[in-house]
Amino acid sequence: MAAELVLLIGTRKGAFIARTDAARRSWSIEGPFCETWPVNHVVADAEGVIYAGGGNEWFGPAVWKSRDLGRSWTHSSAGLAYAAGEAPVKAVWSLAAGGGGLYGGVEPAGLFHSADGGESWRQVEGLRRHPSRPEWNPGGAGLILHSLVLDPEDPAALWVGISAAGVFHSADGGENWQARNRGTRADYNPDDQRYPEFGQCVHCVVMAPGRGPDGRRRLYQQNHCGMYRSDDGGTGWASIEAGLPSSFGFPAAAHPRDPDTLFLIPLNGDTAGRYMPEAKTAVWRSRDGGASWQALREGLPQQGAFFNVLRQAMATDTLEPAGVYFGTNSGALYASRDEGESWQCLASHLPTITSVETAVIGG
Numbered sequence: 001m002a003a004e005l006v007l008l009i010g011t012r013k014g015a016f017i018a019r020t021d022a023a024r025r026s027w028s029i030e031g032p033f034c035e036t037w038p039v040n041h042v043v044a045d046a047e048g049v050i051y052a053g054g055g056n057e058w059f060g061p062a063v064w065k066s067r068d069l070g071r072s073w074t075h076s077s078a079g080l081a082y083a084a085g086e087a088p089v090k091a092v093w094s095l096a097a098g099g100g101g102l103y104g105g106v107e108p109a110g111l112f113h114s115a116d117g118g119e120s121w122r123q124v125e126g127l128r129r130h131p132s133r134p135e136w137n138p139g140g141a142g143l144i145l146h147s148l149v150l151d152p153e154d155p156a157a158l159w160v161g162i163s164a165a166g167v168f169h170s171a172d173g174g175e176n177w178q179a180r181n182r183g184t185r186a187d188y189n190p191d192d193q194r195y196p197e198f199g200q201c202v203h204c205v206v207m208a209p210g211r212g213p214d215g216r217r218r219l220y221q222q223n224h225c226g227m228y229r230s231d232d233g234g235t236g237w238a239s240i241e242a243g244l245p246s247s248f249g250f251p252a253a254a255h256p257r258d259p260d261t262l263f264l265i266p267l268n269g270d271t272a273g274r275y276m277p278e279a280k281t282a283v284w285r286s287r288d289g290g291a292s293w294q295a296l297r298e299g300l301p302q303q304g305a306f307f308n309v310l311r312q313a314m315a316t317d318t319l320e321p322a323g324v325y326f327g328t329n330s331g332a333l334y335a336s337r338d339e340g341e342s343w344q345c346l347a348s349h350l351p352t353i354t355s356v357e358t359a360v361i362g363g
Helices: none
Strands: 004-011 014-021 028-033 039-044 050-056 060-066 074-076 091-097 102-107 110-114 144-150 158-163 166-170 202-207 219-223 226-230 249-254 262-266 283-286 294-296 314-316 324-327 333-336 344-347 353-361
Touching: 004 050, 004 333, 014 039, 014 050, 060 091, 060 102, 091 144, 110 144, 144 202, 158 202, 166 202, 219 249, 226 262, 249 314, 249 324, 262 314, 324 353
Parallel strands: 039 091, 039 353, 202 249, 314 353
Antiparallel strands: 004 014, 004 039, 004 353, 014 028, 039 050, 050 060, 050 091, 060 074, 091 102, 102 110, 102 144, 144 158, 158 166, 202 219, 219 226, 249 262, 262 283, 283 294, 314 324, 324 333, 333 344
16 A cells, blocks of 8 residues: 555544645545534544544534544544533543553643543543642633643653643653743743743644653744743753744644754734734744744745634644645645745635644555
């Protein structure tokens, strides 16, 4: 079976799947799936099983599942609930396969785990037992756990990003957690509280490939208040926003092989409309871990770009050279097969795109 690259696309009206071969020249797009439920995130596991998480306060939360690349689907919400008397789970916001199963981040912020392929779920209760929990406050989209980062070599290590509580890390599979926000700003706080232990409005957290000299993971983050890199698994963060057009944006995507290459999409600011700076689309790439940046524009709209890109709506693939993909809140889907040097529009009128992920099937 020849290798097939798939883009897994979450939207406000169901999931879509874009497919191509290893050359990435011609694409087909299928969908909507999941009965046009609001879908916040779509991922695939190592076996090619696709999972789509979503819902809202009307539908309730659920995770959809397809074993045949979208031809048929089932879904379950079994166990996706807090104890009686707590605020109900509204939706699944993020998914990650690994660590002996499937993790799901939900709204209001919490973490669930499935050991049976999404058929049933249990809460990872340690996160909501963190001492800071009573002081977590919602970001603009609500109190959501939107970033789920699993260590591919250590099934007990995971990081989560919560708006607007910050980044938290567990080294023991979720039983105990530490806030990992040192060095990230909270510009909306009083001056003497700009760098709190928690309460930052993190927008997206991704892991770079490989390990640093001391064996710890490199992480990158887009935040409401800056862009950051950590070379010690989030213990400390350093600003990398110098050279970018703003300190505000949502998605980040790491290169699959080069830990120094990162892709960001800054917006024009949190109170200035939240669209492309000067209404000109650009993906910004760093080849040196955020020390310098280059705007990549070839093939992207350079006028009238009053859209944004949401926190989970950009991804890279694992092919050579790496592909880069993003979707907009106006329903356009863009692809680059040369690490951002040039772009093509794959679709123009999808529903609001909430997430983009990639998977290589077969080969």
